[in-house]
Amino acid sequence: MAAANHPSAKNALIVGASRGLGLGLVETFLARGWRVTATQRNASPGLAALKSEALTIETADIDDDAAVSGLHDRLASQTFDLVFVVAGVATQAHDPLHAVPRQVAAQVYLTNAISPVRFAETFRDRLAPGGSLVFMSSILGSVGLNTSGGWENYRASKAALNTLVRSFAIRHQAEALSVVLMHPGWVRTEMGGAEADIDVATSVGGMADVIEARLGQPGTMYLDYRGETLAW
Template structure:
């Protein structure tokens, strides 16, 4: 490994955008540690000396702590928390059972921040902690409604991430919230605007351009700044 080789930790990489990001960064010469909630045959197919695969559920504090113990001596230029859920996303909020609504919030808005708090000491100077957000998390851009609980969870993630950035402002890394576009994945559906390759290529470009920048930014996969 050369001293200039970058290192990424991609959290939630078993399929879709997470898997695509792993493949993209590997092709760009990065070393990648990828996490899966359970064994992923698709992730296993990417096996190479530059890829380390770990298993952990971000909603399981014990599993995340154990993962940190295994990885605590490493330094990452990028920690990207991709994992999230969209359970009953199309149902209006009053029709979503309370336990389902609460779990979406915990997985999308709480667990990513708890993960980042624990792994902040693994981020290299000039690195980035990124969170997979969504344009649906923008309060200012919500002109159509719908996706009530999912929207709220991503808006909460954005707010929590900004508070996280303030809390760690003296540390030498930046915070990035990324909207991947409307992507043809299991979550996005077959009618979505773009494919996975377009999304992950754009996100990787944005991340590589922003390495070394401090503060918190909310951008889409093309680098456009979104309204909070």
């Protein structure tokens, strides 16, 4: 499914858009007049149902360097005002760390912390002037705000993401990149569960507002979906 050419529209790359927040972000930015390239790891009925001339669907697994490189090649003619890495996993998130098999714990860390930064490194040259790199973090990644425990391995993976993204931005500080680590709120998704505080529409609408208001602002920010700054 190829995007139509709308020269005046902003261009977004939403990475990990098969369902939940990623899919909601695609819908929201399309509704706001953006062109969107959305990635899926496997075929997504939700994405396929979003029939729009402004939408391009690509398949790539961020844990696969060759797949990311291939995606980079396929998108060689494009630059993006927004690159938003949403993809993440919460495997055995409710189990204490010692109860999670080492291989499972390591895979959560790779997917949630390592792969997003490697993706950003590969796609940094696709960011348009005045654009932003956004990473889906979580308030659970805040060390200072961890007063309740739980979700141990997932928390650690998001704290690692926050640290690695800050290091990535410092490594490229001469480029004055606009980088945002985003907490979507506790959202009623497959990951967030039915008891969560807010629905997908509230979360993605808020995140889109924050992104559009701060697009291209240099520096590294850790914000929630309302635009509030979080403690590291």
